[in-house]
Amino acid sequence: MNDAAAIASLSALAQDNRLAAFRRLVRAGERGMSAGAIAEALGMAPSSLSFHLAQLSEAGLVTQERQHRTIIYRADYSAIYSLVGYLLENCCEADGCGAAALEALEQAS
Template sequence: MESKSAVQALAALAQDSRLAVYRLLVEAGPEGLPATAIAERLGIPANTLSFHLKTLSQADLLSAQPQGRFIYYSANFARMNALVAFLTDNCCGGRPCTPAALVSRRQKPGASA
């Protein structure tokens, strides 16, 4: 992933409602959800949701699949993984990164080693 693409994806996610939509779609898995279900679960009006879905689609973070009268939206997991890989590409000076949860369990503040 190029830096310009990463910035576009991060900019699309840098808004509360869009981030909530994206996280809901990630949780829903590859099957996705119809726009009506997204609006109901998150309490977002249809016209506002449409705007957010368009922004996420333009950033290639989700895809839309018409099914009958509904459009199902799902997270673009390949794009998500590429973004995460881009963000962690130079992590920890080339050494494997230790998840923060593991570090905090091993080294609690004020605890002696």
């Protein structure tokens, strides 16, 4: 990951509706959720949610898969692990614990 990708990801998450949608998708796991189900769970208008899901998708944080007439959205775990890894790659560099932080992240995935 580079600075531009990290900024895009963090910017996409720096809005309350997008963060809520992303967290809902993380909870849904691999089965994902339709936009309608996400909108209902969050009490949002579907048209408003579509805008937010597009922002998350453009940032690479969610994937979408068409299943017949429905689009299923899923959190992209590899993207979020990459972002967290990028943020931690120089963690405590002066103390030498950066490698341990990255190893813990890799084990969590």
